[in-house]
Amino acid sequence: MNMTATMIAQAVTFLAFILFTVKFVWPPLLAAIEERRTKIADGLAAADKGARSLEDAQVKINAMVEEARGQARSIIDQAQSRANGIVDEARVNATQERERILKSAQAEVDQQINRARDELRTQVAAITVAGAEQILGREIDARAHQDLLDKLAAQI
Amino acid sequence: MAAEGSPTSTSYISHHLKHLAEPVGPGGFWTIHVDTVIVSVLLGLVGIGLVWAVARKATAGVPGRGQAFVELVFDFVDDQARSIFHGDVNKFVGPAALTVFLWVLLMNATSFLPIDLLASVVHLTGVDEFRPVPTADVNTTFALALTVWALMIYFSVAVKGFGGWMHEIFCTPFGSNPLLWVLNLLFNLVELVSKPLSHALRLFGNLYAGEIIFLLLWVWAATGLVGAVGGFVLGLGWSIFHLLIVPLQAYIFMMLTVVYIAMAHESH
Numbered sequence: 001m002n003m004t005a006t007m008i009a010q011a012v013t014f015l016a017f018i019l020f021t022v023k024f025v026w027p028p029l030l031a032a033i034e035e036r037r038t039k040i041a042d043g044l045a046a047a048d049k050g051a052r053s054l055e056d057a058q059v060k061i062n063a064m065v066e067e068a069r070g071q072a073r074s075i076i077d078q079a080q081s082r083a084n085g086i087v088d089e090a091r092v093n094a095t096q097e098r099e100r101i102l103k104s105a106q107a108e109v110d111q112q113i114n115r116a117r118d119e120l121r122t123q124v125a126a127i128t129v130a131g132a133e134q135i136l137g138r139e140i141d142a143r144a145h146q147d148l149l150d151k152l153a154a155q156i
Numbered sequence: 157m158a159a160e161g162s163p164t165s166t167s168y169i170s171h172h173l174k175h176l177a178e179p180v181g182p183g184g185f186w187t188i189h190v191d192t193v194i195v196s197v198l199l200g201l202v203g204i205g206l207v208w209a210v211a212r213k214a215t216a217g218v219p220g221r222g223q224a225f226v227e228l229v230f231d232f233v234d235d236q237a238r239s240i241f242h243g244d245v246n247k248f249v250g251p252a253a254l255t256v257f258l259w260v261l262l263m264n265a266t267s268f269l270p271i272d273l274l275a276s277v278v279h280l281t282g283v284d285e286f287r288p289v290p291t292a293d294v295n296t297t298f299a300l301a302l303t304v305w306a307l308m309i310y311f312s313v314a315v316k317g318f319g320g321w322m323h324e325i326f327c328t329p330f331g332s333n334p335l336l337w338v339l340n341l342l343f344n345l346v347e348l349v350s351k352p353l354s355h356a357l358r359l360f361g362n363l364y365a366g367e368i369i370f371l372l373l374w375v376w377a378a379t380g381l382v383g384a385v386g387g388f389v390l391g392l393g394w395s396i397f398h399l400l401i402v403p404l405q406a407y408i409f410m411m412l413t414v415v416y417i418a419m420a421h422e423s424h
Contacts, residue, residue: 003295005180006189010196010290010299017200018255025204026251028211029230032223035216 121153128152165375172271172371174285175293189293196290199262204255233257236411241418249417252307256300256413260359261406263290267366267398272374291405292363294356301356304413308351311420320423355412362405366398 129142129149142149163171176191210226219227233254234245241249266288278286290296312321323332325344330336373394377387 002184003298004177004185004187004189006187006192006293006295007299007302009188009193010296011303013193013197013200014255014259014300014303017204017259018252020208021204021251021255022248025208025211026246026254028214029207029226030246030250032211032214032216032219033227033230036219039216 125149125153168375168378169368169371171285172275172287173367175287176283176285189287189295191286191288192290192293192296195266195288196259196263196296199266199290200259203258203262207254207258229258230254233410237414240411240414241421243418243421249414252417253410253414256304257406257410260291260300260409261403263296264359264363264402264406266290267292267363267370267402268395271367271370287367289363289367291359292367294360294364297356297360298352300359300409301352304355304416305348305352308416308420311417315421316423324423351416355409355416359405359409362401366394366401369394 129145175189177187178190179187207226207229210222214223214226234250237245237250237253243249269288271288274288275286287293309321312324316324326332326337326340328340329343330340370391373387373391376383377391378384
């Protein structure tokens with residue numbers, strides 16, 4: 001282990017290697033690594049942003065769904081009340097119609113009764129006259145006893 | 157094994173501890189350890205070149221396997237540098253730490269290569285001595301440590317100015333009283349000397365010791381069946397332990413580099 005001029009050669013080589021690394025090896029590596037670091041940082045930031053906007057969208061979606069649900073509920077309510085209204089109206093109309101039909105039926109019945117009664121009256125008068133003719137054995141002038149017959153018929 | 161006949165333990169070990177040396181001038185100092193220089197330059201070119209090849213085509217999109225691995229290393233070094241150095245890591249400290257880590261790690265990792273197999277391959281080229289672990293050569297570790305040391309002084313002056321650095325040398329850590337100047341200077345000199353020493357010797361010591369232990373095990377393995385089995389088992393154990401030492405020492409060397417340069421930037 002003796003000191004020789006090898007040392008000088010080695011020192012020169014060493015310096016040359018260092019300078020070469022300083023100039024040509026370190027900078028491109030550093031540039032590539034730094035650039036990738038920026039890219040990764042950007043990517044992470046973008047991912048964060050994406051996640052955040054997704055969250056925002058979720059919130060918006062929830063709000064919209066809630067709103068739509070509310071609208072649907074109100075539409076259903078309206079429809080329900082509208083249906084109730086229609087049914088009520090129909091019921092009222094039906095009731096009125098029934099009353100009307102009943103009334104007209106009643107009126108017809110009354111009319112029939114009156115007609116029957118009138119007929120009956122005339123027939124009773126005729127029967128009475130016929131009976132009286134039989135009893136009296138002769139013809140009765142119906143006209144002469146008209147007021148009498150009318151009185152009789154009205155009593156029935 | 158390149159030695160003729162059967163080598164003794166001593167000759168075997170000393171043979172493997174001999175560098176492929178080439179004199180470039182008069183005197184013992186002016187010698188180049190060709191093996192150390194070739195292996196370290198090759199490893200540096202391959203290691204840093206591979207990372208460079210990935211870095212050139214680095215995309216900010218989904219990274220391929222190669223880029224993912226390089227980025228893993230990058231992030232590791234970057235994190236460590238950032239935790240210690242509180243300035244702009246990207247300007248110098250980060251790349252320097254990456255270079256140190258990669259290079260030292262690869263140089264340490266050559267200690268996993270089977271040394272005798274490698275020696276016989278190298279022997280084909282007519283070369284006898286060849287040590288494949290550059291960080292087990294004290295010249296490499298001192299070269300790195302002293303370069304870091306020089307950078308430390310450079311940044312001390314660049315950040316604080318020469319006056320500021322001198323003020324730090326003379327007035328810290330004990331205080332700015334003129335009576336304390338000598339004490340401060342001594343203290344700081346010890347620190348200045350001990351920093352590169354500990355930096356260089358820690359790495360060298362670990363790798364050198366690792367190498368020696370491997371060599372001892374291989375010497376034992378050559379003694380017979382028991383030695384072969386024992387050498388295999390212990391060699392396996394030591395290799396596994398070495399798996400921990402190799403990156404750990406690279407890591408420590410990188411951390412100390414960052415710490416020293418960071419300390420140069422901070423004023424007390």
